[in-house]
Amino acid sequence: MDFQSLGLIDPLLRAVAEQGYDRPSPIQAQAIPAVLGGSDVMAAAQTGTGKTAGFTLPLLQRLEPGKPAASRQVRALVLTPTRELAAQVGESVAEYGKYLPALRSAVVFGGVNINPQINRLRGGVDVLVATPGRLLDLYQQKAMSFDQLEILVLDEADRMLDMGFIHDIRKVLRLLPKQRQTLMFSATFSNEIRTLAKTLVRSPKEIDISPRNSTAERVRQWVVTVDKRHKAALLTHLIGEQQWFQVLVFTRTKHGANRLAKQLESAGIEAVAIHGNKSQNARTRALAGFKSGDVRALVATDIAARGLDIDQLPQVVNFDLPNVAEDYVHRIGRTGRAGADGEAVSLVSGEDQKLLKGIERLIKQPIERRQVTNFEPPAVADIPDEREPRSRPNGSRSGSRSGPRSDGASPNKSGQRRSAPRGADGKPAPRRRRRRGGGGGGGGQRSGNGGNRASRG
Numbered sequence: 001m002d003f004q005s006l007g008l009i010d011p012l013l014r015a016v017a018e019q020g021y022d023r024p025s026p027i028q029a030q031a032i033p034a035v036l037g038g039s040d041v042m043a044a045a046q047t048g049t050g051k052t053a054g055f056t057l058p059l060l061q062r063l064e065p066g067k068p069a070a071s072r073q074v075r076a077l078v079l080t081p082t083r084e085l086a087a088q089v090g091e092s093v094a095e096y097g098k099y100l101p102a103l104r105s106a107v108v109f110g111g112v113n114i115n116p117q118i119n120r121l122r123g124g125v126d127v128l129v130a131t132p133g134r135l136l137d138l139y140q141q142k143a144m145s146f147d148q149l150e151i152l153v154l155d156e157a158d159r160m161l162d163m164g165f166i167h168d169i170r171k172v173l174r175l176l177p178k179q180r181q182t183l184m185f186s187a188t189f190s191n192e193i194r195t196l197a198k199t200l201v202r203s204p205k206e207i208d209i210s211p212r213n214s215t216a217e218r219v220r221q222w223v224v225t226v227d228k229r230h231k232a233a234l235l236t237h238l239i240g241e242q243q244w245f246q247v248l249v250f251t252r253t254k255h256g257a258n259r260l261a262k263q264l265e266s267a268g269i270e271a272v273a274i275h276g277n278k279s280q281n282a283r284t285r286a287l288a289g290f291k292s293g294d295v296r297a298l299v300a301t302d303i304a305a306r307g308l309d310i311d312q313l314p315q316v317v318n319f320d321l322p323n324v325a326e327d328y329v330h331r332i333g334r335t336g337r338a339g340a341d342g343e344a345v346s347l348v349s350g351e352d353q354k355l356l357k358g359i360e361r362l363i364k365q366p367i368e369r370r371q372v373t374n375f376e377p378p379a380v381a382d383i384p385d386e387r388e389p390r391s392r393p394n395g396s397r398s399g400s401r402s403g404p405r406s407d408g409a410s411p412n413k414s415g416q417r418r419s420a421p422r423g424a425d426g427k428p429a430p431r432r433r434r435r436r437g438g439g440g441g442g443g444g445q446r447s448g449n450g451g452n453r454a455s456r457g
């Protein structure tokens, strides 16, 4: 199947071709005709499945022939849970709509000056991408109204509820005309989401392309068992030894993210923390640096990382396991996107055992355990691989010469450590090489530049 056969108009097909997409992803193949046909849609799809194009392309096509937005009016509203996601969706709208110049779009979110946003809305916009809080502020300031609204998209509805936006969403819904097309996207469809959906969509086409809580098949997952105190040193070691050049690291707390970023920096690894206490400008700068390759490790809390779209992000590390097992699925969904390979590594200490079991129950598969020489946990906190119990005592695999460091200091930079993550069979783990800006590398479906959407300048 190709994009043409979905009934998309030429200006959109050209934009899609420029993105280097050869064929529609499964969510696009189903959502695009449904939206073009005017149906409400409820789609279960995680980020990384191409859902943004799945709603943006047909939305633009439906708006194209209509009357342009009048002053302070909005024709299509896309609500997203986070500022970063809003910015990314906004970029997609601009990108896919570049050959439909009559359609105007804007992105609004909090944490930045509201006045330029008010000015932008003055002439009316056809597509507005917004986070709920800022949208309501703008409405109260009479920056826009919704008499002309035709389409509402709720992106990552599950995360909006998790983040406590339900009241804001309900307030927004009360402002919108009842007669409209509504599209709702969510990684999962919990009972709570279904309840919300009842008030939102009418006889929706239901699309479900991802079995619930399945983890991306193309993501290789393994855990390293390690003493909690040595996690930072282990991460430093792995980044160097495995040659991870773009790694998204998750910590449980903002404080933990700051601390780890500092530890990595002092070990010579360019790292930046991104979390809710950072200003929007700092968050945007951190993300841009990470996408361009200047920042090697982006250390993030769950909320900050949600929805980040970095093309072909090769590596995710769970420095801390998430408290909620579902978040593991979201986190590792940052990699292995749109057909590319990815790897997700979790650093697991004795205290994390329960969380790890919970995750394995949720994803219905065991995750391979590995140990790294010099970083083996003390026997009592060790987590044996259930499928293949270890037969050798700690440290007997290779010439362990020194104990792990207790701080985030870099292990010896000349790479003399002879340790390598090993599988249960004792063989060295396969290595992935990915050099910054190296492009190509196979696997990705995007054309040539090997870069990221936001780095195009």
Ligand code: AMP
Pocket: 020, 021, 022, 023, 024, 025, 028, 046, 047, 048, 049, 050, 051, 052, 053, 309, 310, 311, 337, 338, 445, 446
């Ligand atoms: P999303 O799930 O919308 O966040 O998209 C994830 C990534 O997939 C983005 O980097 C898109 O640029 C990319 N993408 C979207 N559609 C396709 C497609 N049909 N083929 C290849 N990549 C795509």
